[in-house]
Amino acid sequence: xxxxxSNPEADDSFLQFRERSVRDGVWLSLVTILIVHVYVLxxxxxTNRALIVLLLASALASTxxxxxxxxxAIVRSRWRExxxxxxxxxxxxxxxxxxxxxxxxxxALGAIFFLPLIxxxxxxxxxxxxxxxxMCVLAYAVAALLAGGAxxxxxxxxxxxxxxxxxxxxxxxTNRERQRRELARLSRSDPLTNCLNRRGFTERFxxxxxxxxxxxxxxxxxxxxxxxSFKSVNDTQGHAAGDNLLCRVAVxxxxxxxxxxxxxxxxxxxxxxxxxxxxxEELRAAAGRIARQLGLVAAASFGLACLPxxxxxxxxxxxxxxxxxxxxxxxxxxxxxx
Numbered sequence: 001x002x003x004x005x006s007n008p009e010a011d012d013s014f015l016q017f018r019e020r021s022v023r024d025g026v027w028l029s030l031v032t033i034l035i036v037h038v039y040v041l042x043x044x045x046x047t048n049r050a051l052i053v054l055l056l057a058s059a060l061a062s063t064x065x066x067x068x069x070x071x072x073a074i075v076r077s078r079w080r081e082x083x084x085x086x087x088x089x090x091x092x093x094x095x096x097x098x099x100x101x102x103x104x105x106x107x108a109l110g111a112i113f114f115l116p117l118i119x120x121x122x123x124x125x126x127x128x129x130x131x132x133x134x135m136c137v138l139a140y141a142v143a144a145l146l147a148g149g150a151x152x153x154x155x156x157x158x159x160x161x162x163x164x165x166x167x168x169x170x171x172x173x174t175n176r177e178r179q180r181r182e183l184a185r186l187s188r189s190d191p192l193t194n195c196l197n198r199r200g201f202t203e204r205f206x207x208x209x210x211x212x213x214x215x216x217x218x219x220x221x222x223x224x225x226x227x228x229s230f231k232s233v234n235d236t237q238g239h240a241a242g243d244n245l246l247c248r249v250a251v252x253x254x255x256x257x258x259x260x261x262x263x264x265x266x267x268x269x270x271x272x273x274x275x276x277x278x279x280x281e282e283l284r285a286a287a288g289r290i291a292r293q294l295g296l297v298a299a300a301s302f303g304l305a306c307l308p309x310x311x312x313x314x315x316x317x318x319x320x321x322x323x324x325x326x327x328x329x330x331x332x333x334x335x336x337x338x
Contacts, residue, residue: 014180018075021123022066028119029063029091032112036098039109048101055101059094081128088116088132096139104147105140105155113140114165121169129173133166190265192243193250201264201272205314208262208276209307220307221278223287224321225253226329228299230269245298252297256289272321280306301328 033056040052066087074083092113099107113136120132137159144155188200196204208220227249234242246269253271254263262274275286287302294300303325305311310320 013184015075018080018123019071021119022069022071022074024123025087025119026063026067028115029059029066032115033059033063036109036112047103051101052098055094055098059091062090062094081125084124085128085131088120088128089135091116092132092135092139096143099140100143100147105144105158106148110140110143110158113162117162117165117169121172124173125177126170126173129169130166133163133169137162137166193247193265195250195254195271196262196264198264198266201262201266201274202314204262204264205274208274209314209317211276218277219279219309220317221275221280221283221286222305222307222317222321223273223275223283223290224266224303224318224325225271225273225290225294226301226303226325227269228301228332230298248297249294249300252294253290256286256293278306280309301325301332303328 036052037056040046040049040056043049074080077083095109095112095116099105099109099112102109116132117129117136120129124132140159140162141155188196188203190197205222211218227245230242230245233245246265249269249271250263250265253273257263257273258275260276262276264272264274266272273286273290275283278286283304283306287304291300291302303321303323305317305321305324307317311317
């Protein structure tokens, strides 16, 4: 089962990054339009200057439209990559038209084809960077064939450089994606037990609760677990023994979980298990199995809560489970005194 945080839809920092990339792309387009406009004015005696100015005006208009679009909504849409690729295709088509009007492969403006590749390698996922590279190489080839210009060897060298840039862009995008996933994993994992930390568990909790809201017939169970002997182990045997106990507890808890279940260490000796599609009866049965498995390692108290019976929000459900845990501890204390 793939780690849930590897899904960009679940990573808000990734979505914020893509939102900023829209603004960066707008500024890159404006700067490029300005540079080409200056080039056209300086070389006004060249061919098709009026046509190039018209193409620049259309590029400016499309950039203005993109700047007014709701970037936050776009990057959170399932059509996000389609939008970025359509934007790139429009830019590459305009670049090809301007290069063809300026003399084809003989034009100095052919270097602009590298800009979509640079922008894509810095902000697109690897597959989109590859598609962007194919677009740029084909567009340059079409401009060279239609308008002529430089010799075939020059066209070949320039096309080869575009291919090399595209390959490098895909490589960089792949490395960046791998690094992003690893950072996301580390920021949501407990370094000692390797299960989710409080942040990761809370985010997964909210994702599962949102899924419950969309599919109201799917219950959600929560078990909170507090070790009864952890402080004693820490005080009498040292922190190394306490850390070892926590690791053994995490292994024991994970041993009886389904692939869809979620284990987290919320802090100290407090653990929690989230069980999707688990109603009250199944939750009690699951808690019994976990208790028997954990009993081989350490004594613990359990608190159970089920959505929607015990709360409608993550906070309410956790509060209900904590209250059940407190009652269980009280009952055990009373039983020990009897």
